[in-house]
Each structure stands twice: as C-alpha cells, then as structure tokens.
Amino acid sequence: MTTVSDYERAPTVAREDPQLAQHLEKMWEGKKGLYGWLSTVDHKKIGIRYIITAFAFLVAGGVEALIFRLQISWSNVHLLTPEQYDQLFTVHGMTMIFLYAGPVLSGFSNYLWPLLLGARDMALPRLNALSYWIYLCAGIFLYSAFFLGFGPNDGWFNYVPYAARAYNAGPNIDMYALGMILLGISTTVGAINFIVTFLRLRCPGMSINRVPILIWGTLTASAANIFAIPAVSLAFFLLWMDRNLGTHFFDVTAGGSALLWQHLFWMFGHPWVYAIVLPAMGMVSDGLPVFCRRPLVGYTVVALATVATMVLGFGVWVHHMFATGLPGVSLSFFSAASIIIVVPSAVGVFAWLATISLGRPVFTTAFLFFASFIVLFTIGGVSGFMTGSVPVDWQLTDTYFVVAHLHYVLIGINVFPVVGATYFWFPKMTGKLMDERLGSWNFWTMFCGFNLGFFPMHISGLLGMPRRIYTYGEGMGWDWLNLITTLGSFLFAAGVLLFIWNVVKSYRYGVSAGANPWDAPSLEWATTSPPPPYNFTVIPNVASRHPLWEDRLEDPERKEKSFIGVGLALDQGKETLATTSLDAEPDLILKMPDDTLVPLLLALCLTVIAVGLALVNWWVVILGGLCTAISIAAWLWPEAKLGETAVPAVTERGNG
C-alpha cells in the first residue's frame, strides 16, 4: 500500500514509455468482475454507462410517443383510454427532458472532460459514481411507478391544481415528485463535480481561453444547474407536503397560490432548457470545425455567447406564463428578455456558418448531423422568439405550435448533435470507426422523418389544435396533418433504430480507428483509442487551443509549443495534477480515490428515503436517513492514502 509520507515533493518530469505506462496501469486499472463493475470510479466507464442508460430512456420515451401518436393520428380514435393517454404523454415528456436530454450530455461530458482537459479523472471521482447511481435509481423509481400503473399524468410541468390531491388522488404525482427530487440530487452533485474539475484539473498551460467549447457549454450548464435545480426540487417537495401533510402552499382555497408552482417550476425550467442544449452546442462547436479542417471561427465570442445565453436564460421564465394574467410591465420585461436571447444564439449560428464556409468541409455522417443541427436550431429559434412576443404567445400558447417549437429545439439541438457526437467520439470510446454508409442512411432517415413529423405541427398549432388533447372531432381540419406527423414520427424512429444498429454493428465489426482517425486538434485524440484507465501517461502541457494542429497553424506570435509526450509523471500512487483556476499553473498533486461501493450504497440509502416518503412511513425514512449518515461518514472518513490526515508523529519528527 502506498502511504503519503511527505507533505510536498518535486514531481518527476518524464517522457512517456511502456515501463511507466505499465506502472500506472497497475495502480489505475479497476478490479475485475461484479465488484469492479459496481465499485468503479473511472469517469470513462461512468460516462459510457450514463450514455447507454440515457439512450435506453430515449428509446422508452420514443416508444411511448409512437403509441400515443397513433391515438391522435386521426379524429375520434379510441386506441387508448384517456387515462392511459395522459400517462403516456406525461411519462414521454418526463423521460425525454429529465431522463434522456440532461443525462446523455452528462455522459458525454463525463467521458470527455478529463480527456479534453489533460487530466486523469474528474476532480471528485466518487461523486461522479454517486451521480450516476442516483440517476439510475431515480429512473427506476419513476418508471416503476409507471409500470405499476400510476405514472405521472398531469403533463411534465405538472401544474396545480390538477396535481393537487383533491383532483388527482392516486400516488401518481407523489411518485413523480419524489423521483424528481432524487434526480435533482444526481444532477446537482454532477454539476458541482464539473465546476470543480473545470476550476482545478485543467492541465498546465490550459488557461480558460484555451478550453474546448464543450467545456464552456457543460460548465455553464452546471453553474446554472446548481442555482436552478433547488427551485424544482423545492416545488416538488412542497407539492408532496401539500398532498400528504395538509400544507397550503399551492392551495388557493386556503390562501396559497397556484402561480407559486408555476414560478418555482419555470425558474428552474427555463434555465434547464439551456442546460440541456448548451453542452450539445459545445459538441458541435468542437466537432464541426474538425470536419471543416479549420479552427472554429470566433472562439471568444462563441464562449461568451454561451455564458450570456445562460445568464439571460435566468430572466425569461415568465414567458411560459404569459397567459396567466400577470401585470403588463412583467410581460413586457420578460418578452424583451426572451427576444434578446436571439443575439447570443445568432452569434453561435453565424460562427458555425462561417466555419463551414471558410473551411473545406468533409461530408462525414458526423458533419451532416452537426450541420443539420444549425438548420433545425434556426427553425426552432425562430418559432421560439415568435412565441416570445406576448400577443403571438396569447394566440399560440398551449397549441401544437409550441409542441413543434420545443421538439425542434430539443431534438434539433440535443438529439442531432448527440448522434453526431457519437459518430465523432465513438472511435475514441471503442477504438472502432462507425459505418459511414449506414451512417448516411441513418442521417437522412432521421432528418426527413423529423421534419416530416414535426414541421406539420406548426400548422396544426396555427389551426388551433391544443396540445395534450386526447382526441378531436372530424371536420377540425387536423386529420391529415396529424396523420403526416404520425408517419413522420415512425420514420424518425426507424432512423433512430438504424443508429442503434450502426452502434452495435460497428462495436463488433467496425474498422480499427487508431488514436486520431479524424486528424482532430484536441487532447483526447492524443491518447490511445480507447484510452488507458489513467488517460495520459504523463500530464500534457498545452500552449494553444489546438495542441495537435500547432505544426500546421502558422502563428508568428506563438513562441511556445505544447508538450504531449513529455510532462509530469505523477506515479507515486493514483495521482493527478491540480492547477490554478485561471492560468492553469501547477498548484498541487491530488491523491485520487480507489474504487469503492460507498457511492452505490449512498444512492440506495437515498432511494430508501424516497420510498419511505412515498409510503409516508416515517420508520422507513428514518432507517434510510441513518444509513445515509453512516454511508457519508464512511465516505468522508479521513484517509492517510488520500493525504487527508496528519502523518504519524514519528515520520513527522523524522522530516524535521
């Protein structure tokens, strides 16, 4: 066992060599078998788990959508009962927005961040594992309610008084509320981990103006999450209290306020929308330029626009509430703020267009997904600022126009970039290239299916079709539009199936990729595919935004060069380097934790508390609470190996 025998040391600088690699492998490789699987804290394994779990939820949410699309594909269909329909569209929204869109980006960021930053893991590897396990527990918790027949049924934003006990007596909303609180913990600890990693684990030389845009995207989203998530967790907790303990927060008849729910929900909800698109935009900002064979145009403004979008994103929540009768001054403020967001969004669009037009595009599948994202984002953005205008919103609110808008935004800015990112980074994750021919089929099926399915919704919305209706009479003029939408959604689903088929096929039979198949510029491509458990044999040292493109990008001003194969070895145990927050100067040698079951146990304990609250059984809650406290104490118990305790007195004397 390694022990920390001194408080400071001058680390060794070495060139990477097989002997050092072997030494690191021994310390960093996890245990084999079930124990290793359950106890791993490796960000790459956790990231891939996140991605696979999120895609499983994407498929589940997609199947739900296909079923209820059949119900409304023509007038007067009675394939489902109204209650089944309510649960299906609510669970669909919950799944896509909370269990797919956020977690899939956490997955990619988890996998990629340490590789992009030149670090050996996230700053808090055990917290990373905790974040995943809670996410999984929350997903299972929410879906078990659905499978037992009491899934949420009041729409994903769950307005009171529909969601109050008096109008919705079953356990549906209680399960939704508690599952969402659990999921909120997962998102919060994940967000904290990203922020600390950004501030502390960038490799030497990677000042904040040299990080990839994906880092800016996830960082911004994480910062937003730590401020926004408490609003929705609290809203759901207060709702649970109203329903189970007789409080009167949202109870208008007793002096509470139904609008309080809407405020708390959307104070979270709108920042969350940006949190589930900004990292995806970041992936495009990093991936697209690789296929245009040039750096991104306007790095600085794109980074600033990312942050600006999020800051403004905190001041627009009331545009979800324009029709609630708020005072005119409030409506004008929030309308103006909503429309101003066009500016930072347009900065991104023009930067991507300029990158394509000034570059020499290579039309790979990843490029097609990234480039089509620009088109879909523009359409979704335009319908967004249309509804940001109060009179237009009054006309269109709660119609299919809004459904079209939110799907163009969420599928256009989340799903398309995520699928593109999979084509782009799959070779890094698996060492295999994905099939480009199948990829082309995959792209065109998804792109045509998506637009065929969702564009007509704009028209049905303009024709007055309300969202969430169970069925409609003939003669409304909506039949053909809905039939086209349903056909388009099935075509889109076929495209998603092609994608999954391509992933499975390429994983088994794909062509070997090598370290840098796309000849890309950033650090993740400097290590092998897939990367070793310790990511980098020596810690890289970067002198530009494009460490692997420095030879070809002539820059007369640059005097320094990046060092990739020579750097700090940090081989006295599981170690990585902490650097200063702005300039990324070496600051400290971090001791990294070993694999442990404690995060899994803690996630289970928290789930027990949620189950106890669902049953309103205080003994179960207390049991879960005690186990939680014990798990946390075990987690935080000071360890000599992590450099957390004083060195034994004898050694201290020895050091003088």
Place this chain on the structure above:
Amino acid sequence: MAERVSFERKLPVGAIDTRASGWWAMIFTIFTEASLFAYLLFSYYYLAVQPHLPGTFPQGGAPDLSLALPNTIILLASSAAVAWAQFGIEHGSRWRLVAGLGLGAALGLVFLIIQYFEWAAKPFGLASSPYSSLYFTITGFHMAHVVVGFLILLALTYWSGRGYFNRVRYAHIHIGALYWHFVDAVWLAVFFTFYITPLLGLKT
C-alpha cells in the same frame, strides 16, 4: 525509464487547506443550498403579498422575539467557537481544535433544543394556514441543516481528538466549518424574514 528530471519546484501533495478538491466542492454545495433557501424565502414573500385576512399573515401577529433573538446569538457564538478552533489548528493547537469544535457542536445542540420549545409554543400547526406551512417548513429546513452540521461537528471533534489533523493537514476541518458558518449565516436570512419583516410592516 529513460530521462527523468525533477519539476522546478515542490508541489504540495494531497488535501491541503483551500486547495483540496473537497473545499471547492463545499463552496458550490453552499451555492446550491443558499439557492434552496432563496427559493424558500421567495415562496414566503410571494405568499405574504397575496391577499390575506387581517391577523392571518403572520398568523397571530408578528412572532415573539424572546426565544428567537437569544437563540440567534447562541448560533452565532457557535460559529465563533468553530472559527476559534480553525485558527487553533492553523497554529498547531490540537486542544483548541477539539475544544472549539466541541463547543460549537454543543451550542448547535442548544439552538436545536430552544427551537423545539419555540415550535411547541406555537398555537398553530403545520396545516393551519399558508403562513404556518411556511413557518414550519422553512424553519424545519433550517433545523435539518443544523442537525447535519451538528453531526459534521461531532465527527470532526472525534477525528480531531484521535489526532487526525495537524498544522498542515486540516482540510476536513475547514470544509466542515465552512458548512457550519453557512448554516449559521442562512439563519440570519430566515430570522430576518420571519421575525423582523413583520415588525417592518410586512403583515396583514
């Protein structure tokens, strides 16, 4: 292994003062916790400005300060005790560390006991009105935080007594203390909202 040289200067190893990852994590944990209290107090003010019958918000008029004010001072004193412990360990004094943390935990416990009497003296329950729901929920959230902080201080006192920390390695102490100072500081916001704003006219 071929050419190996030493880095130009020595770097600290492990969890050292405010450079420990846990310290940074606690900063952002506090940001998110502070946001939680901000949303709780937002709910209070939002419901406070809705129309209510006279004398129902706060229910029974402005709450009495006779327990709450001394209790506030006790909680602030516990923060001072913990800060004294922190300065102690920075100077290598283990007895000050143990004594300060122990005193901080004890004062935290006194705060909880007095809060219990404060709750017991209320003529209304959780489900009586929007005000009573807010009062018990928000002070309850705060008490839950005090309980967590109290457990943290107990653990830190125990570890300190076992000699786990010294003048260089005390990151755990600063991280736990930071949380305790936050729990105390946020009480001032809760106290101001419930006990002072009705005196300033925010009542029906």
